[in-house]
Amino acid sequence: MPYKVLELLQTREIREKLTKAEEEILDFLEKNFSRIPDITVLEICKEAYTSQGSINRLCKKLGFAGFSDLKFSIKEDILEREKYKKESITNTLFFIENINMKEGKKLSQVLKDTPRILLYGLGASKITATYLQRQLLYLGFQVIFISEEKMLENFNDFTLLVISSSGETLRIKHVAKSFKERGNTLLSITKRGSYLDKLSDCSFTHNISIDKLNVITREQQLHMIIMVNELVNLLHFG
Template identity: 25%
Template sequence: MNLEALINKHYEELNDNDLHVVSFISQNIDVCKDKTVTEVAKYCNVSSSTVIRTTKKLGFHGYSEFRYFLKEEAERMSKANLQSNSHYFNSSNLLKDVTETIKLFEEDKSLEEIYHRLLNAKRIFAYGTGYGQDLMLKEFSRCLWNHNIYLNIIPSKTELELLSHTINSDDLILVVSLSGNMKSIDSMIKNIAVKNVPMISVTVFSRNELAYIADYNLYYQVSNINKVNQLNDSSFCTLNLILSLLYEGFTNYKKTHVS
């Protein structure tokens, strides 16, 4: 199991400090694989005990075992990069995914309704089903601040469960997923839908349960999905793209609809 899969597996157990640590490490594996726990803690501006606790939450007995895992992860990534450089397959697939994602967005007939919802919702909530989805939502949230719109990102299933009892039809919720599989959040999403809360699903282009339940569907294209762990093997490029297109479209909509 790679680092991304581990983070997704234990995502509900990780607090903000843990996410800060794993975010830095995942982006700097080559640097961290040969560093002591004290050095990594200094990079992350946290205590050594925080780093150790984080690694234990990921299923390791201690930092030494985690560092050995990082070395294997760095080697695996290096081999993958060599494969990528020797074949045009990955880059051509990514270009195809980007082109298809733009096409799916431009052909969407419900965009004006979505923009209207974003502009007029009393409160806007967002839930990402994994670590990568959560990161993309944080960037989208940062962009919305330019319009003085606050996006309430729901950090875990526990908070989603609580929200499902208090959210109402004046609100709006975005649910971002790769597959649209609702197995772990099925009852919460259905509770929200029953209350006639406008819901926007953001999923890979496919027939899926989340898209079926949501009022509005935004799709992005991903070709390289690992068959074993159902994770994105390429990047979150097209998810970031669809949220960027949504933001730019909303910005233009607001210019013509708000005096």
């Protein structure tokens, strides 16, 4: 359900021209949004230094019958916002519960003893990999993001950290296998039990099924970002 009032207050996309007094009332409503269902129009008049008539005229310009109608819609917006927050928290907790945090600590310990690091990722995971590179550079690590497979052939005595949500794409498999066969150390942030996980010397894994998800959902990286942030925190504070 789209918000009836909250979006109006945030965007101010209102067809009718508003007076300065009405703009100030909007400012008050936005600042005190969560309180509005529990206070009277007279209390708003007193706190916002305005009149009941000004509030009623503004309500009509916003498309409501009056203040009671506006108040009811604000209450619906608040309930919808709280519902969305709860759903978001539930989704995030689901991701966290399906991440092996103990493996994150082990990977952080390996990285602390790794002088030179290469990072590799494809698609959406490429964005996550470049984000991790920035964080590692801030922490003083020598880290290079590899954008092309060919570049890996020119690096010796480096450790490769591959980021892949599925750990099963053909290019990821080829890169990981080729690098490992040259006697190098392979690390990963990936799905538990995947080809990449099994091939890695050390991996930080999640257990979130992505096989049956649609394309957009498969590309989402919230669980990978959570893992990267956990790793960075362990390196920084652990």
